[in-house]
Amino acid sequence: MWAVIEALNYSPHPAARGLATRRTNTLGLVLRDISGEFFGPMLRGIEAGTRENGFDLLIHCTNRFEGDATPAQYALSEHNSDGLLVFTDSLDEAELRRLYRAQFPVVLLHRSSPPGLNIPCVSFENKSGARKLIDYLIEVRGYRRIAFLAGPEGTEDSYWREMGYREALAAHGIAFDPTLIEVGGFDEIQGKMGVKRLLERETAVDAIFAADDDSAIGVLEGLREAGLRVPEDIAVVGFDDIRLSKHLTPPLTTVRAPIETAGREAVRQLVNLVRSGTAERLVLLPTELVIRHSCGAP
Amino acid sequence: MWAVIEALNYSPHPAARGLATRRTNTLGLVLRDISGEFFGPMLRGIEAGTRENGFDLLIHCTNRFEGDATPAQYALSEHNSDGLLVFTDSLDEAELRRLYRAQFPVVLLHRSSPPGLNIPCVSFENKSGARKLIDYLIEVRGYRRIAFLAGPEGTEDSYWREMGYREALAAHGIAFDPTLIEVGGFDEIQGKMGVKRLLERETAVDAIFAADDDSAIGVLEGLREAGLRVPEDIAVVGFDDIRLSKHLTPPLTTVRAPIETAGREAVRQLVNLVRSGTAERLVLLPTELVIRHSCGAP
DNA sequence: TTGAAAGCGCTAACAG
C-alpha cells in the first residue's frame, strides 16, 4: 500500500484537503509594498518561521496604484490562510475589526492593536533604543542641538523613536525645540529632502537623528551636497543597523534592531494563536546601540 | 442580488473554486534560501509581476537543514499553484523532469533548462557584461594580471561571467592563467576567504573580478586586513550593482544587472505559459557597465 | 434564460 503510494508518487491535493478540514496550512503576510532594506531580513525571518512550523507562506501587497480601495480588495483572507501577519498600515482598521469579529488569527507587525481589539503585536523596543542613542550623543559626545528627522506620518516605530528622543532631552534638561523636528520618511529620497528643508531653516544643529538608516543615507547625501562634513560639521545617527550602515562613509552610528528575529517571533505568536488560541499581547524585541564614526566617535 | 452580495460581504472560497476549476490563481516561487542582497530586488519584481497579472504568490524555500531530501519534499506543486518559478538549483533535475512530463508550467530563473526539456529561462547577459567589464580593465586601466573569484560551483551566472572574462583575455592576447582563478561563493564570507587563499599563492595580481558584489564586499575586507590599498595596490570589481556597491569604500566598479526586471519578466513569461501555453525559450536581460573608484578610475 | 444536480479530492463521521 505505502509502496504503491510511493511508486505513483502521490501527493494529496491541498485545495481538497483545505475544503474538507477548513485548514489551509498556510500563513498570509500582508504588507503595503516591498521596498527598502528593511524588507529582506524581515521576510527571511518570516519565511524561516513559517517553514519551521510546517506552514506555507502567502504574500500579498496592498499597494494598489489606482484609487480602488475596496475594503475586500486584498486577496488574503480567512479562506486561503489559517492566520494573517499584518505589517504596519497595510490593512485599515475596519478590516482588522472584521477579522477580529470573525475570530480570525491575526498578529500585527510594527503596529499596535486598534483600541478595544487587543490583537497581538510584535515590534522593537523603539523608545528605549532611541533613548540610549540620544543619551549617548548628549553625555558622551556633548551635543545639545539634536534634530529629529521623523519617519512617515502615523508610523508607530517613528513615533516611539521620537518619544525616546524627547525623553532623553528632558532627562538632560534640554528644552524640546520644535524647529529641530522635520518630517521625512523611511527612505533615502525623503531623508535627503528632509535634511535640505532642515538646513534652510538656519537653526543651529549639532547632530541629526534620522528615524531609520535608509533615511540616514539620504541625510548623508544631503549634507555632502550642502558641503558639510560628517561628523566634523554635523553628526548623523540612524536606527535599524541595516547591512549598508557599516559600509557608509562615514560608518553610521545607529541602533541595531533585530528585524529578522521580529519576523520569526511574529510567526511564532501567530502559530500559537492558530494552534492554541493564545499569544502574547505585546512582544518588544531588544535593541542595541552601535557606535561608529558618523557620530564623532573615533 | 449584487446588493445582497455586498451587504453580506461575501467572498468566494478559493479552495472550493480551485477544486472545481482546477486553477488556483496562484504562482509559486521555489528557491533554495533567502539570503544576500540579490533576493530583495528579485522578489520585488516577482511580486509586482504576479500582482499585475492578478495572481497570488506562494513562496517556498527548499533549504532543508537535515539531509531529508525526499524528492516530493517541497510544498509547491501542480496542486496549489498554476505555475512555478524555479530559482537556480532549488529543484533537482528529476523534479524538473517530472513537472515537464506533467506539462506543468515552469519558468527557470538564472538556470538553463536540463537537456531535452526546453523549459523557458530568464537570466542576465552575464557573458557580455563580464566581457565589457574586463575589456575596460585591460584597455582603459591597463591591467593584465586579473584574477577571477568564482561563485558557487555549478552556478550558471558565475559560469558565464567567467566565460566573458576568458573571452576578454583572449581578445587581448592575454594567456589564461589558472592560478588566477579561485573558487568563492555569492557571499561576503566566501569572498573574504577566497581572496585570502588567492593572496597566499603570491602570484602577481593587478585586479580581482569577484563573481558578484556580495563577494566583492568580502574581497575589499580581506584586502584591507591584508594591508593592501584599493585601488592603488590592487583593483576590485564585482557584478550586479546592488544598493551597497556605490556606498562602499572605495565605491565599487561593477556591472549593473536588472535584478528586479528579471523577476518581473520571469513572471510575465510564466503567465504567458499558463494562459496560452507559450513562452520565449530564453530571455537574457541586458547589463550595463558601472565605473566607480575601486577599479582605479578617478 | 434560469435553475437543479453532479462532482472536483479529500476528511470526518458513521456504520458494519
Added chain:
DNA sequence: CTGTTAGCGCTTTCAA
C-alpha cells in the same frame, strides 16, 4: 478496527 458515505463551496453541465 476497517470500509463506506456524506459533504466541504464552488463551477459546470444538463435539463427544464
